[in-house]
Amino acid sequence: MTTLRIKNVKKVYPNGAEAVKGVSVDVEDGELVVFVGPSGCGKSTLLRMVAGLESVTEGEIELAGRVVNDLEPADRNIAMVFQNYALYPHMSVRKNLAYGLRNRKTPQNEIDARVNEAADLLQIAEFLDRKPSQLSGGQRQRVAMGRAIVRHPAIFLFDEPLSNLDAKLRNQMRLEIKKLQRRLETAAIYVTHDQVEAMTLADRIVVLNGGQIEQVGTPAEIYANPATTFVASFIGAPPMNMLEANVTGDALEIEGQSLPFPRSHRGPVRMGLRPERMQINGSDAGLNAEITVLEDLGATRLIHARLGNQEVVLSQDADLPVPSDGKISIAFRPDDVHLFDRDSGRRIDA
Amino acid sequence: MATTELDQTGTTTAARAKPAPSRKSFGGVRIYDHVVLWLGVFLMMGPLVVAFTTSSFDHVLIHRQGMQFGWGGQFAETYSTVLNQQGGFTGEVTGWLMTKNSFILGIGFAVGKIVISMLAAYAIVYFRFPFATAAFWIIFLTLLLPLEVRILPSYEVVQQLGLVNTYTGLIVPLIASATGTFFFRQFFKSIPNELLEAARIDGANAWRFLIDILVPLSKTMMAAIFIIMFVVGWNQYLWPTLMTTDETYFTLVRGIKQVMQSMIGADIPKYNEALAMAMLAMVPPVAIILIFQRMFIKGLVEQEK
Structure with a gap:
């Protein structure tokens, strides 16, 4: 079953700026979908349209089988976690969690049950009577998630929820969000600009x-x-490294160097190679390049090298030796080469 | 002797540690600062003290010898007279009644201003309506039109509405407040927008958001404005003078003048009573500021966000 259907949705602001230009994507039951992209790519706008905080200019948003375009956020059966938590500063944690239920005229015993359930789940039971200002960043983040959980929504919407946390806590909370979402089996959309978060959290990524x-x-x-x-x-x-190259006959030509290349596509291409899929070759059978900078990251070492007029980066185990004269020959498997059209930037599979 | 030396070394070390050696330090206390403070206290409190001591003397003595220092011994009689004596033409006006009127004016004025300016700021910040910014600046422009400038038209309006000699007429025309609106607008603008969005998702309508979120968040702000506005309202003179001809609506501030005016024929003005009333009129505003001082400063410098 599909929880959320976004059908050809567009967002045009009154000043004519087009933030979302026709996007269609489905979120299946229990699935965690991550919207990722650079700032200004429209990911947050899209999420806010699902939440009902932004109007939809064109297209349809269908949540749990009904079109929600014109519904108020409160009537959509969604729950949202904001980047800055957006907790009510004057209310205790308990009241923060209960506020939405109270507005919905939920019976008091039901409210208590749901609040306690969420508090246990998130291990915030001992903070229930504190104010948000007495909590740490991570605890506030939990409260914000608790406020989402008590609603038993059809879908969770996360708007960069971890951006305000320090790196260590972010990794920890990321894991917790994933576990929690798995356990609740509720669909979720998670917006981030951090590709690591996207890779680790997502069932599916929307770039x-x-x-x-x-x-x-x-x-x-x-x-x-x-x-x-x-x-x-x-x-x-x-x-990924992007290099201007040319495929002629059975060879790949880069900066005047030629390597055998068994692909059927012919002509000028942009060639992509992941830094971790390239090695320094003992012989000089690969691409000859000259090291410019070395960056040690502990476990791995980044090797920046010049290949003719182009720059490449290799990532390799920090234990592996680097030639002292700075001259290297780069080897890679032809299968690891991604070919893209130079004009459209689209992938070439041939 | 030995202790003095120790003290001196201690002071020198402390002075060396401090980055401002140009200021003369006397046992850690800066003399000039205190001289200035004492001068200020003397200038501001001196007249009050003299007024207070004089009010305990007999009015004939004051008339003959001017302001008095020391204790005149008629304190209890004078203050009791001021509070309880039935004065005015109708003989119905007591000090207690005027105090009550002053409180009604002060509290009504302050509460009215808070409610009106909060609602105005709420509309300006949270609702998109045509010419919202223009509306705000028009409100702001009323700062250029104080009551004194528009007193005749204001009187005309209130008089036509038949509100002369009513508390409504006394309070309502004064409660529109550009300053209050401005304070609340700035405060609301500093509240993160996500709070509104979270409340919307939580099913709060515009009214609930105001009552459940904004009002509690503005508590310290409201307290600060209440204190300022209560004092301003309490001290109103021109408008009540114009609006109330019925003596039972007189406020304390007006009462002071009334006492002085009671010079009929060869009577000597009751200086002592006028001064006593001035002292009494000062007590509530001072008390309010003393009691709420901490909240007042908190409201002006920090917000719970």
């Missing part, structure tokens, strides 16, 4: 750019087969 969907797929699919150069360079860290 957005300039108000349009670039690609939808599981993290593995998107990593393995990026549909465009944008997706290729956005997902993965460090980003």
Whole structure:
């Protein structure tokens, strides 16, 4: 079953700016879908349209089988977690959790039951009578999630919920969100600009750019087969190398160097190669390049090198040796090469 | 001797540690600062003290010898007279009645201003209506038109509505407040928008959002405005003078003048009673500020967000 259907949705602001240019995506039951993209790509606008905080200019949003375009946020059966938590500062945690239920005229014993259930789930039971200002960032984040959980919504909407936390806590909370969502089996949309969050959390990722969907797929699919150069360079860290190359006959020509290449496509291409899929070759059978900078990251080492007029980055185990003269030969498997059209940026599978 | 030396070394070390050695330090206390403070206290409190001491003397003595220092011994009689004596032409006006009127004016004025300016600011900040910004600036422009400038038209309106000699007429025309609206507008603008969105998702309508979220958040702000406005309302003179001809609506501030005017024939004005009334008129505003001082400062400098 499909929880949420976004059908050809557009958002045009009164000043003519087009934030979302016709997006269609479905969220299945119990699925966690991550909207990822750079700032200004329309991901938050899209989420806010689902929440009912922004009006829909064109298209349809269908939640649990009914079109909700014209419904107030409170009537949509959604729950949202905001980046800055948006807890009511003057209310205790308990009242924060209960406020939405009280407005909905839920009976008091039902409210108590749901609040306690959520508090146990999130381990915030001991804070129930504190004010948000007496809590740490991580605890506030839990309360914000608790406020979403007590509503038993059809879908959770997360708007960059971890951006205000420090790196360590962010990793921990990321894991908790995932566990929680699995346990509740409630569909969720999670908006982030952080591709690591997207990769680790998502059942499916929706990559957005300039108000349009670039690609939808599981993290593995998107990593393995990026549909465009944008997706290729956005997902993965460090980003994929993009090199101008030419496929002629059975060879790949880069900067005057030629390598055997068994693909059927012919002509000028943009070639993508992940830094972690390239090795320094002992012989000089690969692409010859010259090291410019080394970056040690502990477990791995990033090797920046010049290949003719183009820059490449390799990522390799920090234990592996680097030639002292700075001259390297780069090897890679032809299967790891992604080809993209130079003009449209679209993937070439041939 | 030994202790003095120790003290001196202690002071020198402390002075060296401080980055402002140009100020003369006397045992850690800065002399000039205190001289200035004492001068200020003397200038402001001096007249009050003299007025207070003088009010305990007999009015004939005051008439002959001017303001008095020391204690005149008629304190209880004078203050009791001021509060309980039935004065005015009708003989119905007592000090207690005027105090009551002053409280009604002060509280009505302050509460009215808070309610009106909060609602105005709420509309301006949270509702999109045509010319909202223009509306705000028009409200703001009324700062250029104080009561004194528009007193005749204001009187005309109130008189035509038949509100002369009513508490409504006394209070309502004064409660529109550009300053209050401005304060609340700035405060509401500083409240993160997500709070409104969270409340909307929580099913709060515009009214609930105001009552459940904004009002509690504005508590300290409201207290600060209440204190300022209560004092302003309490001290109103021109408008009540114009609006109330019925003596039972007189306020304390007006009463002071009334006492002085009671010079009929060869009577000597009751200076002591006028001064006593001035002292009494000062007590509530001072008390309110003393009691709510902490809340007042909190409301002006920090917000619970």
